[in-house]
Amino acid sequence: MTPSGAELAGYQGQPGSFGARAAARCGKPVAFPTFERTLRALLAGEISCAVLPAVNRVDGPILESLDALARSLGEPESPIAVEAEIEVSVRLVLAAPEGLALESVREIHSQAAVLRQCRQLLARLDAIPIDTHDTAYAAFRVKETGGPRAAVCSEEAALEAGLLILAEDVSDVRENTTRFWRLARARDAADPVPENDVAPEGPAPRVVFYAGVKASSALAEAGAELLSLPGTPGDPIRGFAVVAEKSVARAAALTGRPAGGERVIWLGPAPEFVRPPRMRDIPKTTEVREPSVVAVGPFVVGGGRRAVIAGPCAVESPEQVARLARAVARAGATALRGGVFKPRTSPYSFQGHGLEALGWLKDAGDAVGLPIVTEVMAPAQVVPVAARADVLQIGARNCQNYDLLKEAGRSSRPVFLKRGFGTTVEEWLSSAEYLLDAGCKNVILCERGIRTFEKATRGTLDLGGLLVARSLTHLPLFADPSHAAGRRDLVPGLARAAWGAGVDGLMIEVHDAPESALSDGPQALLPEDLEELLDEFGILPGTSGSVERIRRAIDVVDGGIARLAAQRLELARRVGAVKRASSRPIRDEAREATVRARFADALGSDTPAATRLADALIDLALEAEKPGET
Ligand code: PEP
Ligand code: MN
Secondary structure: OOOOOOOEEEEEOOOOOHHHHHHHOOOEEEEEOOHHHHHHHHHOOOOOEEEEEEEEOOOEEOHHHHHHHHHHHHOOOOOEEEEEEEEEEOOOEEEEOOOOOHHHOOEEEEEHHHHOOOHHHHHHHOOEEEEEOOHHHHHHHHHHHOOOEEEEEOHHHHHHHOOEEEEOOOOOOOOOEEEEEEEEEOOOOOOOOOOOOOOOOOOOOOOEOOOOOOOOHHHHHOOOEEEOOOOEOOEHHHOOEEEOOOOHHHHHHOOOOOOOOOOOOOOOOOOOOOOOOOOOOOOOOOOOOOOOOEEEOOEEEEOOEOEEEEEOOEOOOHHHHHHHHHHHHHHOOOEEEOEOOOOOOOOOOOOOOOHHHHHHHHHHHHHHOOOEEEEOOOHHHHHHHHOOOOEEEEOHHHOOOHHHHHHHHHOOOOEEEEOOOOOOHHHHHHHHHHHHHOOOOOEEEEEOOEOOOOOOOOOEOOHHHHHHHHHHOOOOEEEOHHHHHOOHHHHHHHHHHHHHOOOOEEEEEEOOOHHHOOOOHHHOEOHHHHHHHHHHOOOOOOOOOOHHHHHHHHHHHHHHHHHHHHHHHHHHHHHHHHHHHOOOOOOOHHHHHHHHHHHHHHHOOOOHHHHHHHHHHHHHHHHHHOOOOO
């Protein structure tokens, strides 16, 4: 079914709410007072589809609406189907009638799920959260009743209600989003297939709940069973499925169209075998949560911490690896790599020096204070390698070697899992799930180039796939431009692209005599190339670095600060103009406190530098915001 202007799309709320925005993407929005009423309208054919908020990035599953859906699905022969998912970006503002200052706000009105997305704001203002029916309604109520009341809503709703915006972007995370589900009546076999509409192939999934959605009491009452299967929100069919049947096997057997009165809510490719995850305290790969951080000594990645693992493809000799360890540490890498078991295409190629070389690698890492990352190729290698290596790598060829994943996941070491060159993002994340399920709390993922028709490069660095993975998992994500390129000259460019795409780190192969390297010489950067590249990323060496190099990095940083300062002043001028145009006061102490807190956060709350820098910026901004400044 393609949305057309003529289709009526129901939602719960009022114009200006996020539900209205989601509905507008499906047809002509029609407002209803409750989720239940929206669903009834859908069943009665008053509207051709309905949108329902399902999962919010901060708050997780929105049980208020999912409960209503579950109750409706619990009815015999409920014909509702989830057709599509619509992601709506949620920018929340705090708004109040003119004259109310931020610090005087005592009550904050909004929808319960939205209030849960703004805990930091509530804590900061020490105001009472008041649950209203929807965000746009909260804005109207606050306008009507006045007093020390503000609403959290969309900017659009605030403007529509005639409120002034006291604070912008008040949700706990930036780029907050809510995923809405577009619901429609499933077409029965008896319904005529509309003209120009393609009959669906096989049975349509009737409802699918995927990773992140927890069972609620109503779901349980509806007889629903939550099945944890590997799946992605974009392709939820293999995600969490809700099945009214107690027997999964029974659901699997239903491959035709639903028979009349059938109680199975979800029909689709059913699992062959399902068991609950073993490690309940380890979040699943695709759970909606804060980014995970993996830390091994100086090597810390995830949640804004970025790092580079560098070193030779293979550990060739004690001297070679000791030299390269010094070189990569000097360049600023925070972990040393080197293969001792090498997966080689030809059995006649160098296969690695084995466990003896692990000792050389470890000694080299210890000498420069870097943890070591090395590959395990077989389950039997896991225990001996984990005894000395800080991080176990699972290579591209073994991404789906499930016995190896299980064994590596049981070792107490963090695991660095490369994406197989023929593995989809979904399969890759599912492989990570094996590690988590085996008890490994510290998993890092690495995209290293997939196999495409292109032969000019060794692999195709799949940045799109990397971004998809970023949207699905909390685990740290790396890119390996060396194996993707296969050619030294392309490595810096791919590294920059991946860095720009926001990876948590890079794995880069380095050799000081690539012509005589025993493996992957053509793609190895020279140590000086690595230094130059890391300079660009502002990655600084430890005490082994030269003063000149650090100065070069300082020059780059100064250039950045100068440019940013100019940009900041320009923005201050603009915000001044907007404030004057909307009669908002120029000074905003809460905002100044946020700026100070940001500097204290970055520089340490007890450093005078934090206060002095923040104060200088605030003073300059206030000057720039004054009228008449150009
Ligand atoms: C390696 O990192 O040396 C390696 C063999 O990589 P991949 O598994 O990505 O080919
Ligand atoms: Mn290699």
